[in-house]
Amino acid sequence: MFTNHDVAEHLRLIATLKEIKGEGRFHYLAFYNAADLIDNLPEDINDIAEAGRLTDLPGVGQGVAEVIQQFLTSGDSELARKLRSQVPVSLVELTEIPGLGAKKVARLWKELGITTLAQLKTAAEAHRIQTLKGFGAKTEANILKGIAQLEARAHARTPLGVARPLALKLIQALRQALPPDALTAIEAAGSLRRWKETVGDLDILAASSQPDEVMEAFQHVPLVEEILLGGETKSRVRLHGGLECDLRVVAPEHWGTAFQYFTGNKQHNIELRELALEQGWSLSEYGLKATGEGEAPAGEVRHFRTEEALYAFLGLDWIPPEMRENRGEIPLAQAHALPTLITAQDILGELHGHSDWSDGRADIETMAQAAIDRGYRYWLLSDHSVGLGVTGGVDGEKLKQQRRVVDALNERWARAGVDFRLLLGVELEILADGSLALPDEVLATLDVVVASIHSSLRQDQKTITQRCLKALRNPHVHILGHPTSRLLGRRPPTALDMDQVLEACADLGVVVEINAHPWRLDLNDIYARRAVDLGCKIAISTDAHQPSDMDYLVYGVAMARRAWLTPEDVINTRPVDDMLGMLVRK
Numbered sequence: 093m094f095t096n097h098d099v100a101e102h103l104r105l106i107a108t109l110k111e112i113k114g115e116g117r118f119h120y121l122a123f124y125n126a127a128d129l130i131d132n133l134p135e136d137i138n139d140i141a142e143a144g145r146l147t148d149l150p151g152v153g154q155g156v157a158e159v160i161q162q163f164l165t166s167g168d169s170e171l172a173r174k175l176r177s178q179v180p181v182s183l184v185e186l187t188e189i190p191g192l193g194a195k196k197v198a199r200l201w202k203e204l205g206i207t208t209l210a211q212l213k214t215a216a217e218a219h220r221i222q223t224l225k226g227f228g229a230k231t232e233a234n235i236l237k238g239i240a241q242l243e244a245r246a247h248a249r250t251p252l253g254v255a256r257p258l259a260l261k262l263i264q265a266l267r268q269a270l271p272p273d274a275l276t277a278i279e280a281a282g283s284l285r286r287w288k289e290t291v292g293d294l295d296i297l298a299a300s301s302q303p304d305e306v307m308e309a310f311q312h313v314p315l316v317e318e319i320l321l322g323g324e325t326k327s328r329v330r331l332h333g334g335l336e337c338d339l340r341v342v343a344p345e346h347w348g349t350a351f352q353y354f355t356g357n358k359q360h361n362i363e364l365r366e367l368a369l370e371q372g373w374s375l376s377e378y379g380l381k382a383t384g385e386g387e388a389p390a391g392e393v394r395h396f397r398t399e400e401a402l403y404a405f406l407g408l409d410w411i412p413p414e415m416r417e418n419r420g421e422i423p424l425a426q427a428h429a430l431p432t433l434i435t436a437q438d439i440l441g442e443l444h445g446h447s448d449w450s451d452g453r454a455d456i457e458t459m460a461q462a463a464i465d466r467g468y469r470y471w472l473l474s475d476h477s478v479g480l481g482v483t484g485g486v487d488g489e490k491l492k493q494q495r496r497v498v499d500a501l502n503e504r505w506a507r508a509g510v511d512f513r514l515l516l517g518v519e520l521e522i523l524a525d526g527s528l529a530l531p532d533e534v535l536a537t538l539d540v541v542v543a544s545i546h547s548s549l550r551q552d553q554k555t556i557t558q559r560c561l562k563a564l565r566n567p568h569v570h571i572l573g574h575p576t577s578r579l580l581g582r583r584p585p586t587a588l589d590m591d592q593v594l595e596a597c598a599d600l601g602v603v604v605e606i607n608a609h610p611w612r613l614d615l616n617d618i619y620a621r622r623a624v625d626l627g628c629k630i631a632i633s634t635d636a637h638q639p640s641d642m643d644y645l646v647y648g649v650a651m652a653r654r655a656w657l658t659p660e661d662v663i664n665t666r667p668v669d670d671m672l673g674m675l676v677r678k
């Protein structure tokens with residue numbers, strides 16, 4: 093349930109609290125060091141703990157091991173609980189302000205009584221900080237700047253790839269904390285259930301006849317940092333890391349309408365409410381109530397235990413949450429004409445992935461075996477070409493060697509009767525002037541060529557668009573990888589004129605990628621829809637750099653579903669020879 097990163101964060105929390113408290117260097121450094129070590133460990137910490145090997149890790153003594161052990165089973169530790177009773181945990185956030193380490197935060201606390209961001213801001217604005225020895229006017233100004241940055245971050249939307257694992261953990265923690273009969277259902281609703289690429293906050297919905305017990309348990313989940321609002325059936329909390337979460341508890345007989353309501357989006361709900369009104373019903377999160385304008389007598393109430401029953405009562409097919417954005421899905425559901433959206437099970441193989449020949453973490457056979465284990469029938473090895481400056485990009489010579497490795501593996505699987513084909517390709521650098529990092533003779537030997545942009549990302553719109561178009565015209569380029577090069581929350585998309593690029597892809601038969609890596613989600617739902625409307629075909633791949641990255645496929649499929657894509661729109665739903673046949677030579 094808890095990852096290496098979760099453990100590292102917990103150890104860092106302990107280290108910071110110890111440092112603020114004023115413990116000796118030796119005491120807190122052990123925790124910082126263990127945190128860094130575990131964050132970078134290739135092995136799963138759960139396995140190490142289970143095998144009793146925690147103290148074998150360099151620098152991990154009995155004390156740290158004990159904390160890890162407790163954290164892995166409960167999400168918290170005795171030591172952290174003790175420290176939280178001695179040091180206000182809100183101080184930890186202050187240490188994230190540039191220039192304010194734990195030592196300075198400790199002094200602000202002990203000498204000025206500051207424990208929260210708001211108090212720090214007030215003190216800095218009143219110039220009370222510079223009265224402290226060693227805190228000049230400049231430090232004070234920097235603190236104000238840092239606070240503004242932290243506030244901006246708190247208001248920023250959270251990438252789905254961060255929010256979703258948190259929501260699932262929260263749900264699991266609540267399930268574990270409650271007796272099985274206390275919860276009839278518990279689900280994430282809101283934008284998370286609609287798989288929107290970023291979420292503003294989490295919305296968790298529970299059905300229970302004992303709401304007080306659910307609320308009580310919620311407030312004690314270790315992921316929760318602060319309770320912002322606590323009521324009988326609704327509460328709002330801030331989780332560690334800043335994401336906020338609404339929890340609503342409803343009676344089981346209200347589940348269908350409540351789940352529908354809290355899934356949204358708001359515009360979809362408003363449309364649905366309009367439709368209900370036309371039929372003489374007022375729709376709320378509790379159910380339908382007859383207005384008297386329709387056939388039912390005014391005041392008659394209907395409850396729905398499932399969403400399906402609610403939609404059906406209104407004459408609609410059930411609408412997949414990914415489509416509930418009021419983009420025309422309600423009339424389609426009314427006409428029983430919703431598209432059959434693609435699912436993860438439709439994907440037969442991936443067309444973008446790496447090995448340790450470039451910047452991947454596993455060797456070719458391990459990656460391919462992971463693909464086989466997932467039931468894929470093909471997988472494209474597409475290491476970075478030279479020209480990017482990452483370690484060990486592949487050139488013509490290395491690709492020849494990879495071909496021998498790939499051939500040998502394919503022969504072995506054929507002999508063993510394994511229905512799987514390892515394809516050889518490359519993730520080809522589109523250089524700053526639109527030329528390609530490998531010559532045509534080399535590209536001609538490959539099964540599939542994915543071309544992408546990783547450098548000179550700040551070129552103006554005309555330059556970068558022309559650069560991309562030039563690369564697309566090369567007869568050997570089959571797929572345009574992560575077209576906008578954005579990284580959610582870290583790097584904006586390039587200035588690429590997407591309409592022009594997508595039109596060119598449609599004209600030239602270049603397939604466009606939905607890169608499923610949760611940092612990328614590139615194309616996103618809007619562009620993926622646009623691409624298909626313009627006549628493009630799509631490939632969904634995780635860009636895996638290690639076997640576990642293949643888990644990210646669901647995020648790419650979600651973008652496709654939000655774009656209303658069907659299996660026909662996506663080339664890697666097809667058997668390998670069909671799929672290869674769709675990669676046209678221009």
Ligand code: DGT
Binds near residue numbers: 284288291295
């Ligand atoms: P977010 O959090 O900004 O990513 O987006 P949502 O969709 O999760 O929005 P949120 O958390 O404000 O509310 C959750 C759902 O509750 C929303 O999708 C629809 C429903 N909802 C909230 N406010 C209203 C409202 O004023 N009218 C209606 N009809 N529904 C609402």
Ligand code: CA
Binds near residue numbers: 282283284292293294
């Ligand atoms: Ca929300």
Ligand code: CA
Binds near residue numbers: 295338
């Ligand atoms: Ca909300």
Ligand code: ZN
Binds near residue numbers: 444519635
């Ligand atoms: Zn890649």
